[in-house]
Amino acid sequence: MLLDHLRSFGTARVAMGIEVVGLDGRSDDVQVTLRDVETGETRIVHARYLIAADGARSTIRDALGIAMRGPGRLSQAIGTEFRAPLWDLLGGRRYCIYAVTHPDAAGVFVPAGRGDRWVYGVEHDLAQEPAPRLTKEQSARLIRLGIGLTDLEPRVDRIGTFTFAAQLADRWREGAAFLVGDAAHQITPRGGTGMNTAIQSAYDLGWKLAWVLRGWAGPQLLDTYEAERRPVAAHNVARSADPHGGARLAAHELPADLGGRIPHVWLPSRANAVSTLDLLGPGLTLFTTDPSASWQRAASSIPGPPLVVRNLDAITARGMGIPHGGALLARPDGAPAGWWPSRTEPDAALRHAIRALPTPSEAVDRSAEGASAR
Template identity: 90%
Template structure:
């Protein structure tokens, strides 16, 4: 017992939550949003006091935009970007003749066939606030900025995490049934779990200069996603980074011979003038930073009830624009699977499919980004990794190209049927597990999805087929088999 003169140390506050998400970047916010949309309580902690103000990743892929569309965020996200064609322009300077090449993102014409939406050129410092505001709209979510992880204990039935307020240094303990570590390339949680990253951590160094200058006026109709200039003194890339003629100019560190790690504003302005081909251009330099190209994959993405997601699980160079998209799509996958288990819609074995399904995609994108020519691959070769085998997009004939088959996917299972569908609907009402919603399709739409008359297609929330049956299948037996397989 303490003596009367000895101050009593207050006990460390404790709390519990179904899921604790560490990190409020795109991966962490996506994980939390997916959980919150299922009604799951979630706490998000982020060491930074505020979101990043850097444009960083600016290419949002087809599948990522489909997810944002499903949350009703497509227009709000696009509002912070620029309209471009997904092509690369290559020339000596921006003011010289050059060549145009296709990229691994589909063009507008290709997108119109593939998806109800299309890739978007939107800087990350616009996307993240949109995601954060959406997350905060749910009463089941709490976001705590300026909070860091300082202790971690993975126990048999939960994860005990010690959190510290960065400003006050006060600590508290949170017990989480599951932990999602989305705390970046230098993940504190990953290190605490003893998980090692494999692969080159320093492929090359680059300098990124964020600036504003009237380049769109120079480019005119050449509104593309990336411009590569080959000027011998200023070889690099110009990438649009949002509204107001905001740009990022990237150059390999080895090409810039400076005594300090990065150039001065005057030196950067000179390079931009050389690369643009406009001797009198006066760019407004807002920031100069260096970054390292890394292509690494974590040994494993799970330790007990703790999962790695985003850069904590995989580091991908900017080549090909897949890093943030891989993170968001994997975070969505983890989010809905955690939600299903917590809601009792599935057994815990579902969580084993997170790494099994998403790791091959990440490994593909990591290897591609390590290839100096990885950014030059065509959409036909890279779309399978992005779309992930989801069901086909077909516009519903009765909705005047406003509703896609992808828009019919819900938080549970979705069953697409054709006439006669009554027996499928009766069978669906008797299947236990997650909610199962039935949609009857007209013959043409069904044909577009590969469903024969009298057949059916069962889809997961991510659009991956969970069952595909021809005409003549006995519905009740088919759905019972799908339930057991799940």
């Protein structure tokens, strides 16, 4: 789905079976050596910016000489891929993870694809004991014990191990190269936030790069990527290192996960469900209930990034914490960039909020940029 979406822009080229084998980075141009895995042929590409999304063992991070900090071998999980007809046993109790607490077979069963394909994961605390090497027969015996069916005959396809690491890269940027995802922050599977954090970091860097490349913001905006995302990653890394981190109360973790994003509120009287989050655009979005259209008039006359005004009904606005006649300005990621009560002077308020964003030295012509953004 993501590949189709990327290709739909028509401007992105996707190359498969290609690996990065070398890097020469300067602040205004990155030179990357690519190798075709099949033919061994190499070629060099130049890029204005480089995003290293190459995972925990990032080649690019190593080439940039950026170290990881934190425990690299907390514990080890043994994952057994197997096939067995478990859905009949589970009936209507369909979940994405089944935890088993049997003292001799504690672990998790995770559905892994269509049909009867499953993964059975068992964690071993490396401080206490080395992880054993299991044969297929030993794995099948543990699976039987965990499931509670003595006559089950699971077909074990593969047994693999995975080491838990909870680490942060020393820095996430070197000139024009940025680290994202596991390359920047390695999070153990406890609590299941590794990919969530990776996607959020990629989204943060993505809209900021887009703003800079479109001339909507100055390059200083890119410095806010690590400043804003590092505390969240550090929190999730630390939580995942805690053996009980996956069981923390959701209410305590929401500030890290959603981090002050504007509230999700369903809009009324729409055939298809539309959330306030769906109203965010690639530029700034101003939510208001102002019947006099004074925010609308101010928004269309102020220089800066594209700004779309969304007029809300009183109840939706109430759900978002916007007082009658007031307004809320949000970034593409839903982080508020301004919040105002009624009887605010819109022109001065918006100018102040937009000036607080790292903007390019020359004001942007919103009418032209806004049209392309929409």
